[in-house]
Amino acid sequence: MDMLGGLTASEFLREYWQKKPLVIRQAFPGFQCPVSPDELAGLACEEAVESRIIIEDDAGKPWQLHNGPFTPERFSELPEQDWTLLVQGLDHWVPDISELLEQFRFIPNWRLDDIMASYAPKGGSVGPHYDMYDVFLLQAQGHRRWTFGGQCDHTSPRVDGTPLRILSSWEGEETVTLEPGDMLYLPPGIGHYGIAEDDCITLSVGFRAPTIDDLLTGYTDYLCNQDGAAEHLDDPDLEVQDNPGTITSEVIDRLDRVIREQINDRRKLALWFGQFTTAPKSLDIVVPADEPATPEDFAEAIQAGEQLRWNEGSRFAYHELDNETALFVDGEQYLLKGDARPFAPLLCAGAHINMAELSEFSDDEALLGLLTTLYNQGSVYFE
Incomplete structure (x- = not known):
């Protein structure tokens, strides 16, 4: 895969996933960030959007954290440099950002967390730290210098006087500067420290693992x-x-x-895990359709060739049981039997559902009813 620097997905998983970092030059050649710093600031003012500002030296206090939503005036009060704005779940709110996730489908849907945007002026950073999840750091705008390396855990010394997990006596093993289109993969527990060299935006594609x-x-x-x-x-x-x-x-x-x-009871375990891992992270985006549809409406839309896709904040997965297939969507389960079983992998393969294959199920009243339910609850919509 070009995105993985010429490695196949299998080679990447075998040699790097949860094992060691990987710098990928021009993973996304010519990449242009779909959002501007002003648009990120606007999102950070919204009640439904999770956002944070981190200031390296806040009136003499190190690495101070401020939680959004913010007022527009808050941004005019910030210093010229050495601060960072974080906007969580950007893929939920910006369809062009959500499209990036289709490049990462070689990792199971249930492992995906979200895409976080980090905007920083020159010198901005969130400090040397480590995370307990896998992350791909895609440079979207400007330049960021990353120092990384060394395994860290809860025993690693930290800076006092900050609510953040800032490492106090850590030295990385490698330093690189990323430009737009470059990407850095980091496994869990690897110390890293990114500093903006100019106005920059980094997109963090994070993958979760439950404790x-x-x-x-x-x-x-x-x-x-x-x-x-x-x-x-x-x-x-x-x-x-x-x-x-x-x-x-x-x-x-x-x-x-x-x-x-x-x-x-493996069946109970599978059904619980499917619901647990597909529960939506944001209840503010998976909302019922403004105008409920009927199965007849759905059949007409499919026949007309309209494109159906996931809600950007929805999660889809499935599990094959002995005599049925369990489909999981946004924390709910649907059991499919007989000829309906292939319906689940079709819906879960990617955000843009294959309409040619979906049309083969359009005569099934039960499946049309299920699609209508998913549409009316906000899990899918027509582009």
Whole structure:
């Protein structure tokens, strides 16, 4: 793939993914940023958009964080340099930014987080730090000098007096300057420090991995809402004990069986994980359609050749079960059987749905109903 510097997707995953950094010169040749600094500032003033400003020296305090939304006047109060504006989930709000994600579909949909924009005037930075997720840093405008290298974790020394995770005694192993179209891949835990050499915008394509805590709490919460969770632990074979304070091994064995019966259900685990990983990050963008459609409307639009695509903030995934396919869209599950099963991979292959293949399902009333549901809840729309 040209985007990976001539590496195939398999070579990149095998040699670099979660292993070591990679600098890719002109991953996107001639790249022009779809958004301007003023447009990013405008987005940062919106209530629904997650934004932050980081100032390196804020009245003598190091690396201070300010959360949006901001007023337009806030930007006129900022110093000339040494600050950064971060706009999270830019792909949710700017379709041209969302299109970039189609270049990264060699990584599963459920791993994707979002695209964050970082604007900074000369000297702007968020400080030397590390993240616990994979990220591709695409230089979109201007130039940024990156120093990176060395594995970091929670034991790495940090700067005091800042809410940010700024490394205090870190030295990188390599320094490069990226220009528009260049890209840097960083695995989790790698220290990095990017400084703007002029007015610059960097787009961070981030990929998430849930923590063990996320998995345990999320799945057990899901199990607690399943049928049978309200049943009480029984002990019809209870016997008199020598000491009433003893918790016998038989009790622990019973608990072990009850818990294993719940957590060893792969079907439940798959259905929960699909819903968990496709839950939309922003509830402000996956909103119901202004004018609800009917299945008949949908059939007409498909026959007319209109292009259907995902909402920029929606998430799609699927899982093959024994006799059915589970489709997951924005935290909801839909079980497909028989001839309808290929419908799920078709919808999940990319943001722009293959309309020629979709038309083959247009005579199926149930699938038209499902498409209509997805449209009316805001998960898909016609371009």
